[in-house]
Amino acid sequence: MPLQDTHALTFSLTVPPDFRFAPCLDYMARSDNESLFEVRDGGVNRLLLLSGEPVLLRITAEEEQTLTVRVLAGAWKGEAARVEAERYIRDWFDLDRDLEPFYRLAMGHGVLGGLAREFNGLRLVGVPDLFEALCWAIVGQQVNLAFAYTLKRRLTETYGDSLEWEGRIYRHFPRPGQLAAAEPEALGALQLTRMKSAAVLDVARRMSGGALSREGLLALGSFRAAEEQLLQIRGVGPWTSQYVRMRCLRDPEAYPVGDVGLHNAVRLLLGLDRKPTLPELQALFADWPGWEAYAAFYLWRALY
DNA sequence: GTCCAGGAAAAGG
DNA sequence: CCTTTTCATGGA
Numbered sequence: 001m002p003l004q005d006t007h008a009l010t011f012s013l014t015v016p017p018d019f020r021f022a023p024c025l026d027y028m029a030r031s032d033n034e035s036l037f038e039v040r041d042g043g044v045n046r047l048l049l050l051s052g053e054p055v056l057l058r059i060t061a062e063e064e065q066t067l068t069v070r071v072l073a074g075a076w077k078g079e080a081a082r083v084e085a086e087r088y089i090r091d092w093f094d095l096d097r098d099l100e101p102f103y104r105l106a107m108g109h110g111v112l113g114g115l116a117r118e119f120n121g122l123r124l125v126g127v128p129d130l131f132e133a134l135c136w137a138i139v140g141q142q143v144n145l146a147f148a149y150t151l152k153r154r155l156t157e158t159y160g161d162s163l164e165w166e167g168r169i170y171r172h173f174p175r176p177g178q179l180a181a182a183e184p185e186a187l188g189a190l191q192l193t194r195m196k197s198a199a200v201l202d203v204a205r206r207m208s209g210g211a212l213s214r215e216g217l218l219a220l221g222s223f224r225a226a227e228e229q230l231l232q233i234r235g236v237g238p239w240t241s242q243y244v245r246m247r248c249l250r251d252p253e254a255y256p257v258g259d260v261g262l263h264n265a266v267r268l269l270l271g272l273d274r275k276p277t278l279p280e281l282q283a284l285f286a287d288w289p290g291w292e293a294y295a296a297f298y299l300w301r302a303l304y
Numbered sequence: 305g306t307c308c309a310g311g312a313a314a315a316g317g
Numbered sequence: 318c319c320t321t322t323t324c325a326t327g328g329a
Contacts, residue, residue, distance in 0.1 A: 137310085138311095140309095140310055140311090141309095141310085141311045141312070142308095142309060142310090142311040142312080143309055143310090143311090144308075144309045144310090145309080145310065146309095147309080148309090148310080195311095195312070195313080199312095234312090234313085235311095235312070235313090236312085237311060237312045237313085238311085238312090239310075239311055239312085240311080240312085243310075256310070258310095258311075259310050259311095260308085260309060260310060260311085261309085261310040262310075263310095264310090300310075303310090
């Protein structure tokens with residue numbers, strides 16, 4: 001592989017005034033079994049596919065109102081790669097959203113006010129890649145997070161691209177085409193259940209065939225229409241579709257209302273001795289019109 | 305061994 | 318159409 005002279009290549013992104021990188025890193029460092037990026041020394045390293053080539057980037061916040069991106073390794077395709085990287089990172093950290101209205105709503109709110117102060121500057125860290133987002137949600141169904149991370153790691157290590165740099169291996173989540181031809185038994189060997197295997201393979205085939213894509217979902221014109229298309233997939237139910245709306249499609253009103261973790265967070269923060277009921281949840285989220293996704297993300301954050 | 309986990313499909317009414 | 322049961326697997 002021709003390793004171009006990328007070691008000196010650096011560029012920067014402007015960030016909104018209410019952005020802070022530290023709480024985003026804290027969130028991303030919540031699992032020591034994360035396989036798709038590495039939070040280390042005040043920054044995050046991640047392998048991205050830019051113009052089809054694996055490129056290892058490091059993101060830090062060294063100056064005010066700025067994220068610094070260093071190209072550490074890989075085949076750098078110049079301006080096209082920079083545009084792609086910038087688009088990915090702005091999406092990943094939701095850099096084009098003004099959180100001021102959210103914080104104004106949270107201020108004075110008993111539960112969320114405290115969280116808004118504790119995690120001030122935290123962005124809804126997204127999963128820009130639709131295949132990764134769908135697979136992450138599918139493997140995360142009804143299993144504890146620790147096991148979900150293990151399943152994601154196995155999929156990534158078995159089917160994804162990788163690049164070694166300074167003695168460490170950085171990995172990219174498989175592309176749909178890399179999984180589409182896999183046998184269900186092969187995924188079963190990674191400890192995915194039959195339903196998870198079938199769902200992941202169905203998504204891989206739809207996406208590699210072009211029948212399903214993030215752009216296609218967004219082009220439908222409404223998040224509700226996108227959700228209906230997602231629900232056609234066997235193994236994708238309400239929780240998964242809402243999760244993908246929230247973290248990949250970035251529907252600001254989406255949140256997984258049936259989520260066990262969300263229920264636990266609300267129970268904890270409201271001091272309930274039981275899970276909140278659906279009407280209680282709906283009443284709670286009615287306080288944040290247009291900011292339901294952020295409210296849920298901050299509530300979720302309180303647990304970890 | 306038990307209970308649970310960032311659910312979904314199938315069965316039952 | 319709404320409610321209950323089954324499936325499935327590792328972590329604590």
